[in-house]
Amino acid sequence: MSETETPSKRVLLPLANQAPVAAEIGERADTVWTRGEGSAPAIAKVASKSVRGPQGRVAIVDGCRTPFCKSGTELRDLDVVDLASIPTAEVVTRNDLDPREIDLSVYGVVVPALHAPNLGREVIFRSSLPMTIPGTTVNLACASANRAITSVAEAILSGQCEVGLAGGAESLSNVPIQYSKNAARRLVEFSKAKSLGKKLGVLSKVRPGDLVPVPPAIAEYTTGMTMGQACEKMAKENDVSRRSQDEIALMSHQRAAAAAEDGRLDRQIVATFPKPGYDRVVTRDNGVRPDSSIESLTALRPVFDKRYGSLTAGNSSPITDGGGAVLLMSEEKAKSLGYEPLGYVRSWAYAALDPGSQLLQGPAYAAPMALDQAGLNLRDIDLVEMHEAFAAQIVSNMKAFASKTFARDELGRSEPLGEIDLERFNVNGGSISIGHPFGATGARVTIQLLSELARRGLELGLMTVCAAGGVGFAMVVERG
Numbered sequence: 001m002s003e004t005e006t007p008s009k010r011v012l013l014p015l016a017n018q019a020p021v022a023a024e025i026g027e028r029a030d031t032v033w034t035r036g037e038g039s040a041p042a043i044a045k046v047a048s049k050s051v052r053g054p055q056g057r058v059a060i061v062d063g064c065r066t067p068f069c070k071s072g073t074e075l076r077d078l079d080v081v082d083l084a085s086i087p088t089a090e091v092v093t094r095n096d097l098d099p100r101e102i103d104l105s106v107y108g109v110v111v112p113a114l115h116a117p118n119l120g121r122e123v124i125f126r127s128s129l130p131m132t133i134p135g136t137t138v139n140l141a142c143a144s145a146n147r148a149i150t151s152v153a154e155a156i157l158s159g160q161c162e163v164g165l166a167g168g169a170e171s172l173s174n175v176p177i178q179y180s181k182n183a184a185r186r187l188v189e190f191s192k193a194k195s196l197g198k199k200l201g202v203l204s205k206v207r208p209g210d211l212v213p214v215p216p217a218i219a220e221y222t223t224g225m226t227m228g229q230a231c232e233k234m235a236k237e238n239d240v241s242r243r244s245q246d247e248i249a250l251m252s253h254q255r256a257a258a259a260a261e262d263g264r265l266d267r268q269i270v271a272t273f274p275k276p277g278y279d280r281v282v283t284r285d286n287g288v289r290p291d292s293s294i295e296s297l298t299a300l301r302p303v304f305d306k307r308y309g310s311l312t313a314g315n316s317s318p319i320t321d322g323g324g325a326v327l328l329m330s331e332e333k334a335k336s337l338g339y340e341p342l343g344y345v346r347s348w349a350y351a352a353l354d355p356g357s358q359l360l361q362g363p364a365y366a367a368p369m370a371l372d373q374a375g376l377n378l379r380d381i382d383l384v385e386m387h388e389a390f391a392a393q394i395v396s397n398m399k400a401f402a403s404k405t406f407a408r409d410e411l412g413r414s415e416p417l418g419e420i421d422l423e424r425f426n427v428n429g430g431s432i433s434i435g436h437p438f439g440a441t442g443a444r445v446t447i448q449l450l451s452e453l454a455r456r457g458l459e460l461g462l463m464t465v466c467a468a469g470g471v472g473f474a475m476v477v478e479r480g
Contacts (some may be wrong), residue, residue, distance in 0.1 A: 001415065021244035024395050025419055029402035033237040033358060034409035041410065044454045046367045047349040053157035056331030059341035059476065060149075062166075063447035065324035066091050066272045068285045069437035075321040076173035077275040079113045080439070083323030084169035087125035087440075087443075090270045091165075091327045092127065095339065103152060103161030105135035106151045108168030109439040114176050119169065119439075120148075141387060141468035143350075145324060145442030146475070152328050153345050162333040169323030169440030183210035191239065220468060223356050227389065227468065228304040230359035232311050237358070237390035238399060242310040245391035246297040249315040249432050251422070252388055256429025258288035264455065268447050275402075281424025287318050287435045315391035320435030324443025342450040345371035346476040353470035360393040362472015364400035365410070366415055366418035370474035371462070378418035381476075382458035385449040387441055387465040389428035397464070428452055441465065448479075453479055 011417045019028055036040065047095060051057055067074045075083065084107050107120040116122045121135030133295050140147040145168035147197070152164035186206050193199040219226045225233070235245070259265050265285075272282045273279045292314075302309030334341050349369035351362050363386065371377060378401065388394055400406045407416040428448055431441060442465055451463045459480060 003214070008361045009369060017239055017241040017453055018243050019241045019458055021247045022394060022422065024241060024244040025398040025402050029399045029416075029419070030405045031239040031405050032396065032399040032403045037409055039409060042411040044352040045365070045369055046351060047373050048347050050157060051346050051374075051375075053330065054159045055156070055162065055333060058153040058156050058345040059331050059334040059339070060345065060446065060450060061327040061329050061339050061345050062091055062095055063120065063324065063326035063342070063443060064094075064268055064408050064449060065428045065440060065444050067269055068287065068320050068322035068324050068437060068440075068444070069282065070287050071172040071319045071321050073173070073286060075272065075274055078171060078321065079174055079383050080109050080119055080169040080171045081113060081116050081122045081126050082113075082275075083171055083321065083437070083440070084109075084119055084167060084325065086121045086272055087167065087270050087323055087325040088123050088165060089127040090341070091325050095327060096254050097327070099129045101163045101337070102133050102156055102165060104152055104164040105133055106148040106164065106166050107135070107439070108140065108170065108442065109136045110139055110141055110144060110170060111172070111179045111438075113171075113174070122182070122257060124209045140471060142387060142436070143442055143465040143467040143471060143473040144463055146446070146473045147440065149328065149446060150325055150475075153348075156328060156330050162330045163326045165325060166302050166328060167323065168327035170437035170439040171321050171436065172220045173321050178213070178214040179211045180214065182207070186210070189319060189471040197291055214471050220355050220390055221360065225359075226304070227312055227359070228316065229302060230355075230392040232304040232309050234358055234360060234396050235310050238396040240310070240392045240395045240399070243396050244264070244312060245315040245349065246294055246452045247295055248388070248391035248394050250292055250294055252426065252430045252433040253289050253292040255427060256285070256288045256433040259428035260284055260288060264452070268451055273369050285434045287320065288433045303393035311390055311392055315432065317389055317431040320387070320437045322435060322437035322440045324440040324447065326443055326446055342454060343477045343479045346478045348473070348475040351371060351472045353472070354423040355468075355470035357470075358396070359470055360389055361396055361470070362465040362466050362470060363474055364397045364472070366472040366474035367401070367464055368411060368413065368463065370476050371417070372408055373472065374476040376476060378420070378462070379380055382424065383427060383449060383456075383461045384425045385445050385461065385463040386430065387436070387445055387464055388426065388432040389436065393431060393466055397466070442473075450479070453477070
């Protein structure tokens with residue numbers, strides 16, 4: 001304990017938690033928040049019941065993505081239709097797939113283009129694919145592309161289709177800007193007014209304040225808290241140190257930089273020629289900082305709680321533009337067409353929590369279900385890929401994985417899932433460095449995990465994604 005003296009009394013203050021990440025997910029795992037013994041909640045969940053359909057397993061044949069670029073930079077002139085269509089056209093072309101074989105298109109987006117809200121269908125048109133392919137759009141926040149992938153997987157498992165496209169995109173450089181309700185009403189009235197006098201009469205009712213844009217906010221509708229505020233709350237409740245967050249961020253940048261430098265990501269990223277001139281090419285993610293250091297990260301000030309917080313711009317994922325696409329087939333169809341898939345879906349699960357409690361802790365509830373469905377333990381997994389919304393969210397979930405108290409109080413299990421080996425975690429970097437276009441991140445995580453399993457000659461992978469609304473996603477994939 002440290003002592004602080006005032007003229008009237010002596011106050012004892014607890015020492016600040018300075019634990020490194022290895023200690024946080026090891027000996028300090030049980031400091032994670034729980035409701036208490038005997039209070040395990042009834043978690044709303046959706047888990048895959050079968051990983052085999054009438055034509056075998058679901059094969060993830062291939063996938064690719066655009067570079068992920070900070071909003072307002074290289075990809076700012078591309079909308080979500082552009083960003084989803086570029087990797088879609090590439091994955092079809094590079095695999096020499098007859099477009100007539102495609103049965104279904106499902107894409108995720110959080111902020112759709114107002115002029116083209118059904119991204120899954122617009123991708124078909126923009127990619128010059130047959131107009132007879134049904135297309136639909138899903139929104140599950142940061143797990144939107146995962147929802148798209150599992151939607152196609154469900155269709156394959158039920159025998160509804162044999163070949164499907166899934167993915168997602170986000171253009172946070174092109175978020176629609178809203179105006180006040182009064183301004184919107186007056187604009188509608190103005191468009192309906194028949195005479196100049198009536199139009200002028202409508203305009204006279206508009207006040208200067210009505211024309212002030214309403215800035216977009218990434219906030220929970222039910223709680224009013226932004227993702228950053230909710231994660232700051234989690235960091236405090238789970239006693240996550242600032243040191244561990246900065247270590248996760250540094251690891252993300254160092255590993256992403258190494259992967260980009262030695263070409264590991266080259267096939268995953270499609271060379272992209274931005275509008276309007278198409279006269280330059282973007283081939284790399286532009287948020288990766290090879291020169292990042294623990295000293296530079298430590299020097300950054302908190303963003304969401306400026307006085308007592310620990311979340312900074314350096315240990316949080318940036319606002320990003322990008323798109324990704326994945327080609328899925330039934331196992332039998334892939335074999336009949338001569339493909340060697342990147343891998344196969346073994347299981348998946350979704351879990352939903354109260355968004356007012358631990359908003360981004362969903363993976364800690366979904367991962368045990370996915371592993372149970374796969375008949376596996378965490379120690380069986382060769383590589384783990386976790387979406388890094390915030391480093392505090394990563395450490396919180398890792399602590400929950402390893403905590404005996406969390407297993408007992410929150411999951412009703414006798415043993416914890418286990419401690420994640422940092423040498424098998426996000427080995428090529430994650431969202432903190434690479435970026436996080438909401439609708440596309442699930443595609444990146446899937447492609448990145450399977451590609452690295454293939455490169456290393458490994459068998460089993462686990463991916464997790466947290467999402468707004470208190471949703472968590474987990475999937476187990478396998479090769480061979």
